[in-house]
Amino acid sequence: MDPVKFGYWFPADVSTHGPSVDLLIDYVHYLAVALFVGWGIFMLYCLIRFRQRPGHKAQYELPHFKGSKYAEVAVALIELVLLLGFSIPVWASIRYELPRTDAPDKVVVRCIAEQFAWYFWYPGPDGEFEPASADRIKPSNPLGLRDPSRDAVSKDEFHFPVNRPIVVYVTSRDVIHGFNIPLMRVKHDAVPGLNIPIWFQATKTNDEIFAAMSPERLRIGPALVGRKEPYIAMEAVKAADGSDLLKSGDTFVFGEALVKGLTGAGVQELSVKLKFPVELACAQLCGNGHSGMRAAVSIDTEEQFAAFIAGKMAK
Amino acid sequence: MSTAIPWSVKPHPVTGIPNAKLGIWLFLASEVMLFGALFSSYILIRTGSEQWPMGRTILNIPLATLNTVILITSSVTMVMAWASLKMNQFGKFKLFQTLTILLALGFMVVKAFEYGGKLHHYEVTLVEGSEAADKAGALKITGHIDHATAGNGGAITSWIRSRDDLHDGKISFVADPPAGSHEHPAAIELAAEDMERLTFFGPHRDTFFAVYFTLTGLHGIHVLGGIVVLLYFLLPGSRMWRTDPERFTGRIECTGLYWHFVDLVWIFLFPTLYLL
Amino acid sequence: MTDTHPNGSPGAREAHGGGHGETSFLWKYVFSQDHKVIGIQYGITGLCFLFFGFTLMMLMRWQLAYPNQPLPWPWLAELLGNIRAPGGVLEAGFYNQLGAMHGTIMVFLGVVPIAVGAFGNYVVPLQIGAPDMAFPKLNMASYWVYFCGGVIMLASFFVPGGAASSGWTSYPPLSNIATQGQTWWLVGMVFLITSSLLGSVNFIVTIVQMRAPGLSMFRLPFFVWAQLVTAFLLLLAFPPLEAAGVLQLMDRVFGTSFFLPSGLVVNAIPYAQTTGYSGGGSALLWQHLFWFLAHPEVYVLILPAMGIVAEIVANNTRKPLWGYRLLVYAAIFLGFMSFIVWAHHMFMTGMGTVMSTFFQTTTMIISIPSVIILTCMILSLWGGSIRFSIPMLFALAFLPMFAIGGLTGLPLGLTLSDLHLHDTYYVIGHFHYVVAPGTIMALFAGIYYWYPKVTGRKMSGLLGHLHFWPTLILMNSIFMPMFFMGMAGLNRRMYDQTVYVHGRGVQPLSLMVSWSAWMLAVAQIPFIINFFKSWKAGEKVNDNPWEATTLEWAAPSPPPHGNFTTLPEVHRGPYEYSVPGQSGDFCPQHARPDSASEGTPSAPPVPAAH
């Protein structure tokens, strides 16, 4: 798999439908660049050739430009092809096809967003979702299930198996949020009052993506305090007094103490990898905690996924 | 050259109307968009709702019919006022203009009674399994509050908006007559703790009343605005009749156009809210 | 014009007659009914708001460049206070206020008032040869209602909880449960909408009824056409937002549930328990009403800019615009289509295939007239004798900048590609290319172009160059990186983008954006100096310094109350430059075909526009 990089056009893509999205974006940009360069060259040529200078006079009679009409028709045709050939059919297939047909190996998950957390709700072994009611909500039963022990509920950590269609019913229980996994080209609003199914299928596991990801050099600063996501240290760091702050390969979470220790040791940048390199972001402004409303995405093997569900059920 | 604005009185040779008349038509076009958007919202909310009460079962049709008649009559008197000016009968204009204003005020008074009825009409949601619920035979009852006593025994005379206003007291509640009858059942005593929710029929009660109060309220504001303009042209504004009768007639015509529009909005509101 | 005046009664202040005595400072400059004074009022107020909105953004850019680090100047932190910037670090809620108010102020208090209120008011009556707007009192009222709306918006920063913080789009339920500032925002919007409605009625009536003799619709300068279409958009698109505002006010003040579906749970407590709300509303209803306005609003932001650019391009190429009628038809078609594309902002809300097919198709269709307009303007350069005056530089820059803005709209209009780009910085880059390097450049062009008409003096060319080049470069280094940030998956409205690994990946770009934005502020200093200095000390010029053809240049500079010394009469189309067989290279619209004074030979009348 290609290294995971950001800021140079698309990031890596680990979903089955992603390439068609990227392809369309590329094609539209080819069209855009072609038009822009065409206009630009023509404009520059005019600016030089027809600049005001002694002896040069503007023409009142206008030449008849056939070319512009052809260009406009060509643009319209290309847009038509992109629309009819790509956008409409592919969109229809990625948005609507699976939830209607009955894929036997599909995994159905419910995602409930709230300020500022994501809940992922999996049916228990019976394959049924328990009835839920807002009156029963309490910290030990955040979704208000009738019998919380019969279903698996995960907060801010989204697990699903690789190479299987995943159907997610996205909703929110307070304001509008946005269910967005950039590396999978998945995005849908979580609207209170609506429960909308979307589906996707991953092509790489978490471990594969982790291996392909180059370590990032994190700037140590106040922004790290309060981060909840686990990292894996790619280098060892010693504290000012010589004791080990971090060993290479350690899994850790930034906290006030660690950030203080690192700053005390004069560390400005730290080489780390995210333990769950695929992230789920909230894409709709949802309040003061909006930018921190993230969930980790773990694309599991079958065994990892089974173990995850079993672990959640045991609780 | 004079800086007078051209075509402010005389019709423009091409469009055939003076400035103000074109202006008022444009303004009305934007008003159509405003009420159009509100009607569309109403349709969207209504089609999206699980159940929607029939307006005629909750709203007061006789009062609304009366108001429809009043408003249509006022449109007629408005036309007469303008026609009187056209025929150079200023005295008659004053008469019809006054009549229009009186009718408009009448409309608002009827509206006030209608609103008042809603604001003193209550719905109680009783606590499931409570004794009161057993006695009432239903979880939700509507009716009016005969009298209310606070927890410390004193009578409550102010308007009650929610359960909190009872201060742990109780109410003597007279339920609405059952369907097909006109007789109120006997009053029942309800303590604050028997009730889950106590609410009057205000805009917050449900989306039906939200739509009802918003649309009729906005329409009422338009009527009030109309009254102000009509009064202005009846009293201080009518001085212009002496200096510039043609312009004055034009202004009354524009006012009339607005007034007919307000009337028209009501003609839409009446069936959609009260009958359907 | 021998119409007797209204209220001819002695002492009536509203008497509009030129040269009447009663002109105290207050009535002449503050509560003036003269379209030119009102235009200047709009212009100055709008520029102040534009600068204020930009300042809010500069503050935000600190947090984005240096997340959670204290502001560089202690006095700034002190000014903001402990609630907005505890320990000098911008607080997340305050950041959201800044974002929402930046958008609101830029759109509704900055660009529209300048593009329509200032340029429209000042130039349209002059270009159509009218003494004033059709309803001068209404015109004054529009300005003051706008002003009140602005004051309410500003005041909302100081109410408990601060200003509105739910984005300029104010999506419920977030905006429903937001603090009091949101109510102020709604009331402010009602004022701004009212002002726009009054203004648009005035514009349409003026353009339809008050054109000078001989000025047929197809002899109107393109700028007037652009203003006419804009006025129709304002007139018909704003009321639905007003309706939405009324509904949200009802929700917030009277506890209705128009935008609140049943069963909400806020802070893990059923919302009905805490508020007794009834539910039964729809969160998406707001979005439909909002975007029904806000897409036409985009064209309100861009059409006047296109109008300005068309005037300047024709004037500085010294030849007629290429395809004048085509431009007009394209603008009308654009205006019409802009009412049926709104849901392309809602592709991710779960609409059905039929809806999404309809709206992507209309969106692709609306891109065609934009391409036509741009192509016409660029083709207009062919065969010209191009003068690189300062207004022309800005107008020329507008063309490629608007092109980038328009072209990047394509992937957002197709649902499939929007899937990745929706709500990312790509969107921010896209619409800013339209409104900032696009419209703002055109507004600058307009200021440099019409300044001599307003003051009788030209702005300095040297300072103009010092303003133009850095602004052009910095605009691009602000907004170009945003496409790459969006491509990487970075969402907009992020208080701290380094939360995400893809955000950290593009953090260097974010630094570049921030520094460019701050430098852009510095780059405006030559403009500010130029603007104020030239008022009194600029080079004095004649009434028609650009040798232009349209009617505003037939009036004295600055035009007196009532505008024209003699009633202009129009004999030809708007852009009769370099007419063959004539001595001069321009032939004003009002020049009599038989008079030789303006370089017009006694040849038969020149045909009207093309």
Ligand code: HEM
């Ligand atoms: C030239 C200087 C400008 C800069 C540097 C600038 C920068 C930005 C940035 C970085 C954002 C995104 C903030 C975020 O997502 O958190 C933004 C949002 C926005 N800007 Fe600008 N902008 C400028 C001018 C304008 C102008 C001229 C307009 C309108 C005419 C405008 C309208 C908006 C709107 C509507 C938003 C969205 C606000 C929201 O999220 O609710 N901006 N601007």
Ligand SMILES: [Cu+2]
């Ligand atoms: Cu969120």
Ligand SMILES: [Cu+2]
């Ligand atoms: Cu749009």
